[in-house]
Amino acid sequence: MAALRLREIAEDCLGVSGEISVNTDVYGYRYRDTDGSLFGTLQGDDTLPFSGQPTARSLKRHLETISGWATNLVVILVGHEPDFSGAVSRDDVTKIQYAIQVMRDLYEQVDFGIRRLNWQRIPAADAGNYVNITDGDEAEDLTDDWSGPGGGIDVFFVQTVGRGEGWSNTWGPCDKDSKDGRTGAVVSLAGRRRFTGILTAHEVGHYLGLGHTNSEANLMGDDSDGNGIGSIDNNSTALSELEGVTMRGHCSSKGPC
Amino acid sequence: MGTDPQSRLSPALLAVVASDRRTRPRPSRLSADDRAALLDLVFAERHPGSTVRRDLAVRALAAGSEPRVAVDALAQILRARGIGTTERVIAADELGRLESEEAAAVLSRFTADDDPRVRQAVFAGLGRSGRTDALAALPESDPDAAARRQLLFARALVAHREGTDGAFLPEARAARGEPGAQGAAVALRPPSGKGASDPGRVTGGTYAIDVAELRYELQCGGNTWTTLFNGDLVRAGGIDHQRLFERPWIAALLARWILEGREAIVQHVVLARPVDASVRLDVVRSDGTVTYTGTAERDASGLRFVVRAADGAAVPSVHVEGRAGADGVAFTRAVASSSRSGTRTPEPALPA
Numbered sequence: 001m002a003a004l005r006l007r008e009i010a011e012d013c014l015g016v017s018g019e020i021s022v023n024t025d026v027y028g029y030r031y032r033d034t035d036g037s038l039f040g041t042l043q044g045d046d047t048l049p050f051s052g053q054p055t056a057r058s059l060k061r062h063l064e065t066i067s068g069w070a071t072n073l074v075v076i077l078v079g080h081e082p083d084f085s086g087a088v089s090r091d092d093v094t095k096i097q098y099a100i101q102v103m104r105d106l107y108e109q110v111d112f113g114i115r116r117l118n119w120q121r122i123p124a125a126d127a128g129n130y131v132n133i134t135d136g137d138e139a140e141d142l143t144d145d146w147s148g149p150g151g152g153i154d155v156f157f158v159q160t161v162g163r164g165e166g167w168s169n170t171w172g173p174c175d176k177d178s179k180d181g182r183t184g185a186v187v188s189l190a191g192r193r194r195f196t197g198i199l200t201a202h203e204v205g206h207y208l209g210l211g212h213t214n215s216e217a218n219l220m221g222d223d224s225d226g227n228g229i230g231s232i233d234n235n236s237t238a239l240s241e242l243e244g245v246t247m248r249g250h251c252s253s254k255g256p257c
Numbered sequence: 258m259g260t261d262p263q264s265r266l267s268p269a270l271l272a273v274v275a276s277d278r279r280t281r282p283r284p285s286r287l288s289a290d291d292r293a294a295l296l297d298l299v300f301a302e303r304h305p306g307s308t309v310r311r312d313l314a315v316r317a318l319a320a321g322s323e324p325r326v327a328v329d330a331l332a333q334i335l336r337a338r339g340i341g342t343t344e345r346v347i348a349a350d351e352l353g354r355l356e357s358e359e360a361a362a363v364l365s366r367f368t369a370d371d372d373p374r375v376r377q378a379v380f381a382g383l384g385r386s387g388r389t390d391a392l393a394a395l396p397e398s399d400p401d402a403a404a405r406r407q408l409l410f411a412r413a414l415v416a417h418r419e420g421t422d423g424a425f426l427p428e429a430r431a432a433r434g435e436p437g438a439q440g441a442a443v444a445l446r447p448p449s450g451k452g453a454s455d456p457g458r459v460t461g462g463t464y465a466i467d468v469a470e471l472r473y474e475l476q477c478g479g480n481t482w483t484t485l486f487n488g489d490l491v492r493a494g495g496i497d498h499q500r501l502f503e504r505p506w507i508a509a510l511l512a513r514w515i516l517e518g519r520e521a522i523v524q525h526v527v528l529a530r531p532v533d534a535s536v537r538l539d540v541v542r543s544d545g546t547v548t549y550t551g552t553a554e555r556d557a558s559g560l561r562f563v564v565r566a567a568d569g570a571a572v573p574s575v576h577v578e579g580r581a582g583a584d585g586v587a588f589t590r591a592v593a594s595s596s597r598s599g600t601r602t603p604e605p606a607l608p609a
Contacts, residue, residue: 030607043306045277076603087342087374121606128403128544129377132312132346134461137513137524141542145571147600159343160312163515165279177596179441179573180479190310195277202279221279228517231280 013257028117031093040094050105065113072116072152079127086124102197110244139167139186147176154184161188172207174251262297284321319351353382365394373401384411410545420504429547431565436594441478443591482511495583498560505530
């Protein structure tokens with residue numbers, strides 16, 4: 001029964017048929033570390049929010065959420081070469097996969113899924129020093145200059161972000177040619193795995209319409225000092241039902257499939 | 258081997274360079290021991306599980322030191338070939354933002370660095386502060402496209418800052434076509450609120466020019482910049498337009514407000530240079546991309562100018578006409594489209 005449901009969802013929601021690899025086709029995790037691991041070298045603090053374990057995931061819960069309200073991501077590796085000779089390392093891509101799993105676990109709290117991952121790259125020769133973003137304005141320049149294919153929210157992964165660790169517009173546009181603000185989220189890879197996941201979920205949360213809160217326990221963090229940067233850490237994991245409603249109302253959210 | 262550099266950091270410094278946080282305190286003035294510990298951290302072997310970050314240590318060395326001391330520390334990092342590119346790029350970036358002759362002298366020694374990202378940051382830094390002698394250190398070209406664009410901009414910035422006859426940016430063409438009727442609002446007005454604030458809140462430097470008190474808010478759709486004019490071009494609250502015909506100038510800077518209006522950072526530079534009986538105007542982003550281009554000519558009120566989006570730049574189509582003179586600057590016609598063109602598309606990271 002579960003196998004039948006998996007095939008059904010893979011075909012209806014992901015457009016995948018024939019022989020299916022759960023990790024590659026259903027989760028969209030296309031990279032492995034040199035030791036074959038999907039998530040690379042984990043540290044003591046690296047646990048997934050849903051299970052509280054380093055890598056334990058629920059396929060059943062994943063299928064439930066990607067077949068419900070969900071969005072797609074265009075994962076853009078800034079300065080990446082396929083042989084890993086650019087700015088992006090194999091450790092980075094497995095970190096991104098772990099980050100997306102953290103993000104999926106966090107969004108599952110409000111029954112919201114990350115359905116498809118479209119892996120894209122900006123070659124090293126074209127990326128220049130967009131590999132290291134200085135501030136929010138340069139993050140905007142990056143999203144002005146580059147836009148991924150339609151059908152998903154652009155998430156640009158860069159090596160460092162000088163201030164704020166990540167940037168995104170609140171209620172980001174679905175028109176990637178929009179002139180105002182950032183047309184994607186920009187996320188630093190400088191943190192460790194779990195935090196990179198929380199940060200990615202935070203920035204994409206902004207894009208989906210979420211603002212800061214007055215609690216660092218909330219995924220959207222505390223901005224009580226009013227400087228526009230929500231303070232988050234490894235324990236900023238909570239999402240409210242109301243925040244879930246907001247996410248589902250964004251133009252890039254897709255209904256059940 | 259010495260002790261773990263992380264263990265030598267004070268609790269306050271640990272907070273400054275802590276991993277896995279989005280907000281951190283700014284470093285207070287560093288002691289010599291603090292600087293030594295931070296430098297050791299930058300040069301230490303990278304541990305994936307470390308709870309402190311080397312890139313933040315480089316930023317802290319710049320932010321927490323007197324400029325002359327910072328130059329020494331950042332020069333050490335730039336010289337170190339065994340550490341990551343990121344730390345060296347950040348060191349070059351911070352040196353450039355110091356906008357000092359000492360920092361420019363250090364940067365001048367790395368214009369032929371093996372790493373194109375380091376070269377790009379070095380060129381950006383020299384462009385921010387370089388004087389005529391920096392031109393001698395800058396090569397004619399660079400094999401890397403992004404570094405080459407930054408190099409050309411650096412050479413042009415020095416020429417415009419010093420008022421020399423070249424080197425200038427390659428001539429940008431204005432994009433064809435007019436913005437549609439349903440465009441975004443464009444307006445230029447005297448500053449209000451955060452736009453009126455003092456130049457001290459402009460962080461990251463002002464391209465080594467003295468900015469005047471005269472300023473305007475430039476709004477285009479949902480974006481607002483504060484226009485900071487070169488003090489050498491402003492007299493009695495107006496634009497001394499005759500001076501624009503005398504030599505090339507870094508005429509103005511367009512600063513964006515960040516952190517909810519607490520700080521501003523320069524995003525675009527307006528270069529002006531006389532060409533025959535007119536003045537060529539180029540609005541250039543900090544990475545050397547010409548985003549808008551136009552010309553200015555004398556008229557009865559002072560100066561009449563037209564600026565449009567540059568061909569190939571990923572910016573909205575814009576057409577701005579206006580006047581500048583003793584009464585200040587005003588737009589007489591300004592329209593912008595509500596969307597951008599020229600955006601580039603990444604390529605699939607994996608084979609289909």
